[in-house]
Amino acid sequence: MIEFRGVTKQFPDGTVAVRDVDIVIPPHKTTVFVGSSGSGKTTLLRMINRMVDPSGGQVLIDGTDVATVDPVRLRRGIGYVMQNSGLLPHRKVIDNVATVPMLRGTKKREAHAHALELLDTVGLDRSLADRYPSQLSGGQQQRVGVARGLAVDPNILLMDEPFGAVDPIVRAELQQELLRLQGELGKTVVFVTHDIDEAFLLGDQVVIMQQGGKISQAASPAEILAHPADAFVADFVGADRGKRALHLTEVDGRSIVVDADGRPAGVLTS
Numbered sequence: 001m002i003e004f005r006g007v008t009k010q011f012p013d014g015t016v017a018v019r020d021v022d023i024v025i026p027p028h029k030t031t032v033f034v035g036s037s038g039s040g041k042t043t044l045l046r047m048i049n050r051m052v053d054p055s056g057g058q059v060l061i062d063g064t065d066v067a068t069v070d071p072v073r074l075r076r077g078i079g080y081v082m083q084n085s086g087l088l089p090h091r092k093v094i095d096n097v098a099t100v101p102m103l104r105g106t107k108k109r110e111a112h113a114h115a116l117e118l119l120d121t122v123g124l125d126r127s128l129a130d131r132y133p134s135q136l137s138g139g140q141q142q143r144v145g146v147a148r149g150l151a152v153d154p155n156i157l158l159m160d161e162p163f164g165a166v167d168p169i170v171r172a173e174l175q176q177e178l179l180r181l182q183g184e185l186g187k188t189v190v191f192v193t194h195d196i197d198e199a200f201l202l203g204d205q206v207v208i209m210q211q212g213g214k215i216s217q218a219a220s221p222a223e224i225l226a227h228p229a230d231a232f233v234a235d236f237v238g239a240d241r242g243k244r245a246l247h248l249t250e251v252d253g254r255s256i257v258v259d260a261d262g263r264p265a266g267v268l269t270s
């Protein structure tokens with residue numbers, strides 16, 4: 001479990017990116033931070049693995065304040081996937097996936113064998129292992145990014161707009177792939193997006209952020225749709241959403257609410 005207790009982040013220039021945030025992120029579920037640009041989503045995410053340290057409050061993982069844990073040791077248990085994959089351009093796919101485990105002492109042969117398995121896991125053909133990132137499509141690069149995030153077998157996977165830079169069709173494929181993976185792996189996933197439809201599709205818990213780094217509502221998609229906390233949330237989730245012809249469909253055992261055009265509007269959780 002990850003817990004934010006009264007967390008504030010003020011940068012040295014005076015910008016308050018996150019203000020007095022209290023939130024519990026349950027294990028083995030997907031929590032999505034969603035909000036407009038500059039609402040503090042990335043800052044909040046990065047405080048989990050100490051890429052950013054809070055200026056007030058505490059971030060706890062399983063009850064331990066991350067401020068007391070060495071950042072290198074902390075990141076061993078936390079995968080990080082970012083927009084534009086963040087792959088090293090001069091390294092082959094296999095080396096991109098295997099590098100961090102090797103830095104941590106895994107033998108090359110073992111790291112490469114595991115990297116190939118991870119390519120299977122994220123739905124990539126093993127024949128891509130010897131290519132360089134520039135020889136892959138944007139969607140394939142993102143899949144490699146996810147494989148790399150999983151390479152240290154983390155309990156926690158942080159994903160910062162991982163599907164933001166790919167076209168809508170590939171994005172929909174990657175979203176379905178993440179739902180499948182999450183069904184298999186059951187990681188604690190914390191995912192950042194601008195896109196409320198993506199948030200409702202992927203999130204067990206959706207955290208709606210507003211400007212100034214404050215949380216407007218943190219709840220399941222169904223609860224947010226049924227009971228938006230305030231006018232900001234109602235507006236953000238789309239005032240006309242309820243007027244669309246909604247119906248249910250099953251995807252990987254989850255009940256997804258889709259509108260008349262087949263666009264996901266939310267996930268039903270028990």
Ligand SMILES: Nc1ncnc2c1ncn2[C@@H]1O[C@H](COP(=O)(O)OP(=O)(O)OP(=O)(O)O)[C@@H](O)[C@H]1O
Nearest residue numbers: 011013015016017036037038039040041042043044
């Ligand atoms: N290193 C920094 N120094 C000063 N201000 C910063 C720094 N990093 C972020 N900010 C500011 O903090 C606020 C929140 O930024 P953050 O990147 O967390 O937002 P976000 O919701 O993730 O935005 P986006 O969706 O555009 O990535 C913004 O006003 C941003 O300009």
